[in-house]
Amino acid sequence: MAKRNNLERPAADSSSLSRELQTLRRENETLLGEKRAWSEELALLTAMIDQVPDHLFVKDTTGRYLRVNKGVAIDLGQLNPDEMIGKSDFDLHALEVARRLIADDQSVIQSGRAKLDIEEFIVDGAGTQKWLSTSKVPLRNSRNEITGLIGVSRDVTRRREAEERVHFLAHCDTLTGLANRNTFYKRLDEAIEAHRISNRRLAVLLLDLDRFKEVNDLLGHAAGDALLQTVARVASRELDNGKGEFMARLGGDEFAIVAPDLSDLAEAGRLAQRVLEAIRIENEGLSTAAPVAASIGVAIFPEDASDRPSLLSHSDTALYRAKSEGRGIYRFFESSMGHELRERRTLECDLRNAIARGELSLVYQPQYRIGSEEPFGFEALLRWRHPTKGDVPPSVFIPLAEESSLILQIGEWVLRVACREAASWPRPLNISVNISAVQLRIPNFAQMIHEILLHTGLPPNRLELEVTESALIQDPNRALASLRQVKALGVRVAMDDFGTGHSSLSNLRTFPFDKIKIDRSFIRAVHRNEQAATIVRAVLGLGRGLGLPVIAEGVETAAELEFLSQELCGEVQGYFLNRPQPIASFRAATHGDSVPQMDGPAANIHIG
Incomplete structure (x- = not known):
């Protein structure tokens, strides 16, 4: 029996070994399964981390990267997150930025305290400047020793830009x-x-x-x-x-x-x-x-x-x-300015309502050809009778109107009233209206003139617009375009106050004038200042040479009228001949009811 048992022992050992091998095989399969599971979990975790739009990273105590997600790698110009392993910020950023980031890392590692939501400035791999809101916490091992740090960063560039924009809008133009x-x-x-x-x-x-x-x-x-x-x-x-x-x-x-x-x-x-x-x-x-x-x-x-x-x-x-x-x-x-300004602003306020209140009116001054006692036309002049201040001089309210742009409304009113009045005269006398520099620069100036002529029925050739040289030099291109459009309508244009501007001769060559008007300051001085007399003679000769009629304004004495007659001036106007008056005073001239009479000192003097 003992011999038989000895013979059966190898079979028993072989069976035990087989069971052990099967156990090892099962354990190995279990380990492999667990490894695959861990690998799958790691892959899933990595995929999840890489899909997070925020930056996730782990650094050791020297500041070298141990792990980053894809967001960090892409922003820093790396194709694969693994390429960043072992690199530091000195390898990835400009020196100044790297020093700042690493100093901040060391503050967390050395103090053992987390830093939350700190804002960091970086330049990404594409050269784009960005602001990141970063939180960093110490990384500890099982013995509670700090072995590095874990960081999370979020791109807050848009938020930061929006905040800066809000601040800018609140404080800046x-x-x-x-x-x-x-x-x-x-x-x-x-x-x-x-x-x-x-x-x-x-x-x-x-x-x-x-x-x-x-x-x-x-x-x-x-x-x-x-x-x-x-x-x-x-x-x-x-x-x-x-x-x-x-x-x-x-x-x-x-x-x-x-x-x-x-x-x-x-x-x-x-x-x-x-x-x-x-x-x-x-x-x-x-x-x-x-x-x-x-x-x-x-x-x-x-x-x-x-x-x-x-x-x-x-x-x-x-x-x-x-x-x-x-x-x-x-x-x-x-200190004296305060009272003056209040007075001026009060006057401007009153002027705004002057048309509606019927305080504005036109007076008319006749224009004569030397040698004739009948006017060939009138100049319309604006007057303002203030309800409490009385007659306000044009030298006061016209500049005020120009400064406040009221001249556009007032100027159009003057044109409409003057053209309507002239259109009602049986006799086809001319009407002359002064145009402000502000009016001349509006884009639809010629269209406005055309509409007024159509509405009032005044033939265009009876309207003459007087334009000062100052109106031309402020915006010559616009003025030239407007005057050419007006001329195309058949309206005549006169250069007013000739000789007082900066480039009179140049303006005569450039602009389409039909007449020259000598400024009253020269007429007044012809017998006191030889230079003034010489200038008047030169302007008259210039007009004859250019084929342009010349009218002298501001004639106030018989001596001035005589001088102009001797120098062959063709046309005149002024207080010596007739003062500006309401048009009803000139009914004889406008309607031909009787022989018109001068009412100035020249009434008893033969002209010419």
């Missing part, structure tokens, strides 16, 4: 980039308080563009915007930022400058002059057909005012004075 009105008010209030405490002076300079509306009307709002940007850029260059000087756009074509820490009042004047000169020089190089200058009003703290509203009000008053005295200049505030 979108067109020029200057401070806006609210920011200016805040900074000016702060400056006033600081200067009050330190007993120092500051100046507020209010700058306004002259004839800016004409640029918008004639060249379009794009040209107007470009002009505002140019003024902002040019004027800002003249400011000393180191001294705290700053500029703002308050709205429209109005700008303001604050000049702190004035050593003397003249310093503010020098700054104003530099700004005006810079704008003038820049304007000379522009191709715009409507040159624009600027005017500046200056008020001083604390001499003129001790608070913001008063300073701005006084600088505005000084600005108004600068505009009224010729534009393109600066003026300091004076």
Whole structure:
């Protein structure tokens, strides 16, 4: 029996080995299955991490990357996340950026404290500047030792840009980039308080563009915007930022400058002059057909005012004075200006309602050919009888109308009334109407004239428009186009106040004039100033040479009339012949009811 058992032992060992092998095989299959599961889970986790739009990364204590997701790799110009393993920020960023990022990493690693939602600036692999909101936490092993850090970054560039845009819109003018009105008010209030405490002076300079509306009307709002940007850029260059000087756009074509820490009042004047000169020089190089200058009003703290509203009000008053005295200049505030400005603005307000209230009227002054006592035409002249102030001189209200653009409404009214009146005369006498420079520059000027002629029934050849040389030089291209269109209608054009402009002879050659009108200042001086007499003779000879009739205005004495007769002047008008009067006074001339009579001193003098 023992022998048989010994013979059966190898079979038993073989069976045990087989079972052990099967166990090992099952265990190996289990391990392989677990490995595949882990691999699949790792692949799934990696895929999930790579799909996360945020940046996920792990770094060791030296700042080298141990793991990154695809978002990090792509942003930093790497095709595969594995390519970043072992690299540091010095390998991937500019030196300055890398130093900042690594210093921040070391702060987390050395302190053991997380940093949450810190904003970092980077430049990605495509060269795009980005802002990231990053959180970094220490990475610890099982022994709680710090072995690196884990980081999560989110691209917040759009949010940051939106915040900056909101801040810009809240504090800056979108067109020029200057401070806006609210920011200016805040900074000016702060400056006033600081200067009050330190007993120092500051100046507020209010700058306004002259004839800016004409640029918008004639060249379009794009040209107007470009002009505002140019003024902002040019004027800002003249400011000393180191001294705290700053500029703002308050709205429209109005700008303001604050000049702190004035050593003397003249310093503010020098700054104003530099700004005006810079704008003038820049304007000379522009191709715009409507040159624009600027005017500046200056008020001083604390001499003129001790608070913001008063300073701005006084600088505005000084600005108004600068505009009224010729534009393109600066003026300091004076206490007497306040009353004058209030009076002027009240008058402007009254003028706005003058047409509706029937306060405006036309008077007519006859025009004669020397040798005839019958007028060949009349000049229509505007008058304003104010209900409380009485007759307001045209020299006062016409410039006021031009500055406020009321001249467009008033000028059209004058044309309609004068043409309607002339069309009612049985006798075909001419009617002459003065045209403002502002009217001449409106795009539809010729169309307006055409419509008035059609509506009133006045033949075009009976209407004569008088245009001053100043109206031509402000915008010669627009003026030439408008006058050519008017001439095409059959309307005649006269150059008014000839000799008082800057380029009379050039204008005669360029513009389609039918008549020359000698300015009254030359006529008045012919017997006192030989140069004036010589100029009148030259103009008369020029008219004969060009085949243009010449009319002399402002004839007030028999001696002046005699001089003009001897020099073969063809046409005259003035107080010596007849004063401007309501048209009813000239019914004999306009209707031929009887022989017309002069009512001036010349009534008893034979002309010619």
